[in-house]
Amino acid sequence: MANPFCKLEELTGPFGSPDRVVLSRIDQGDARVTVRRLQLERFENIMFFEFDNQDLIPFQNPVQLKLGLNAADGQDLGVVIVSADDVGKDRLKQKFAAGARLYELTYGVR
Numbered sequence: 001m002a003n004p005f006c007k008l009e010e011l012t013g014p015f016g017s018p019d020r021v022v023l024s025r026i027d028q029g030d031a032r033v034t035v036r037r038l039q040l041e042r043f044e045n046i047m048f049f050e051f052d053n054q055d056l057i058p059f060q061n062p063v064q065l066k067l068g069l070n071a072a073d074g075q076d077l078g079v080v081i082v083s084a085d086d087v088g089k090d091r092l093k094q095k096f097a098a099g100a101r102l103y104e105l106t107y108g109v110r
Contacts, residue, residue, distance in 0.1 A: 018071035
């Protein structure tokens, strides 16, 4: 069976947090590969970015996909691990947590 894909849906963050961020895939040995540079927009009291239907990230192994989030200036905003066990599920949510700032990623696994 082929490795799954992570379908990115949206990214939210607290108002006042960095709005220019870099989403990366973290490969073996903690090497970061930039997936997308994002500019979050203010929506009421949160920062928000909605991905289009083309944002699919292939798993590098059959078990999991590790994603990292950094501010454009390099500040670490956290890591999430997406499980291949979630194939076929949509609207899953995980939080990138670094200090008091929480960014939330909504995604599906294909």
